Amino acid sequence: RKEVEQDPGPFNVPEGATVAFNCTYSNSASQSFFWYRQDCRKEPKLLMSVYSSGNEDGRFTAQLNRASQYISLLIRDSKLSDSATYLCVVRSAGNKLTFGGGTRVLVKP
Amino acid sequence: NAGVTQTPKFRVLKTGQSMTLLCAQDMNHEYMYWYRQDPGMGLRLIHYSVGEGTTAKGEVPDGYNVSRLKKQNFLLGLESAAPSQTSVYFCASRGTGGLAEAFFGQGTRLTVV
Numbered sequence: 001r002k003e004v005e006q007d008p009g010p011f012n013v014p015e016g017a018t019v020a021f022n023c024t025y026s027n028s029a030s031q032s033f034f035w036y037r038q039d040c041r042k043e044p045k046l047l048m049s050v051y052s053s054g055n056e057d058g059r060f061t062a063q064l065n066r067a068s069q070y071i072s073l074l075i076r077d078s079k080l081s082d083s084a085t086y087l088c089v090v091r092s093a094g095n096k097l098t099f100g101g102g103t104r105v106l107v108k109p
Numbered sequence: 110n111a112g113v114t115q116t117p118k119f120r121v122l123k124t125g126q127s128m129t130l131l132c133a134q135d136m137n138h139e140y141m142y143w144y145r146q147d148p149g150m151g152l153r154l155i156h157y158s159v160g161e162g163t164t165a166k167g168e169v170p171d172g173y174n175v176s177r178l179k180k181q182n183f184l185l186g187l188e189s190a191a192p193s194q195t196s197v198y199f200c201a202s203r204g205t206g207g208l209a210e211a212f213f214g215q216g217t218r219l220t221v222v
Contacts, residue, residue: 003168006151032207041146043199043213051208087151089211095140095159096167097203097211101151 001026004090006100013078013107020074021103023088032091033064033071037084038102044087047073078107111135115200115214122190122221130185130217132200140203141183142211143167143175145196152199158183190221 006023013019025033033050048055050062050071061074075082088100116131132141139160144152144167154167158177172194174186183202187194197218203211 008149034208034211036211041197041216043215044152044211045213046210049208049210091207094165095203096154096157096165097142097201098154098168099144099152 002101003027003092003098004088004100006086006088006103008101009104009106011103011105013075013082013105015078015080015107015109017078018074018076019078019105020072021086021105022070022072023100023103024070025088025090025098026069027090027092028066028069030069030090030092033062034089034091035060035062035071035073036087036089036099038087039084044099047086075105078105080107080109083107113200113202113212113214115198115217117217118215119218120220122187122219124190124192124221126190127186127188128190128219129187130198130200130219132183132185132202132214134181134183134202134212136202136204136212137180138202138204138212139180140205140211141177142201142203143173143183143185144199144201145169145194146199146216147196155185155198192221195219195221 036044156175
């Protein structure tokens with residue numbers, strides 16, 4: 001089983017709609033969680049860190065469920081510019097950073 | 110600010126040749142990472158370092174070696190390149206702190222023929 005798993009998608013989303021997707025992790029001792037965004041195989045960039053109580057950054061909301069070992073990302077009022085691959089990242093002991101395979105989102109007019 | 114710089118950006122190698130990829134960061138970060146990304150896949154961790162003089166294996170370390178002689182540099186070596194090592198290689202650095210952001214270089218596109 002992979003340490004970090006994501007639905008590869010693509011999620012085809014009408015402009016203005018809401019989309020949500022999850023990421024599961026296998027190591028219950030994982031310490032920190034992040035969502036990164038990657039455009040057209042360019043370098044990944046941090047979208048947001050995920051706090052234990054959940055957090056929001058504009059149209060983006062991240063949640064952590066430690067009991068079920070998953071994190072989620074919700075995008076409201078989707079824009080064409082939100083089309084990208086969203087990468088789930090988990091930090092485990094020793095500051096190892098493990099990426100999921102990515103979820104591709106396509107926002108269409 | 111340069112951030113994280115990878116050298117070279119593109120390279121074509123013949124099977125069996127060796128090469129070294131250089132990652133340099135100017136943010137005084139403790140942690141550095143090497144990943145590879147194959148088409149349609151996420152980033153897979155090759156090796157990482159939690160400080161000068163330290164290295165650790167990631168998910169896919171075979172066929173690669175690394176060194177972190179200076180805090181700002183993390184070198185990735187391929188001793189005898191194979192076509193299976195054709196990939197895009199990304200380097201990242203990160204400061205201390207549980208939620209510290211990882212900053213990435215622009216990637217090295219390596220083709221082994």
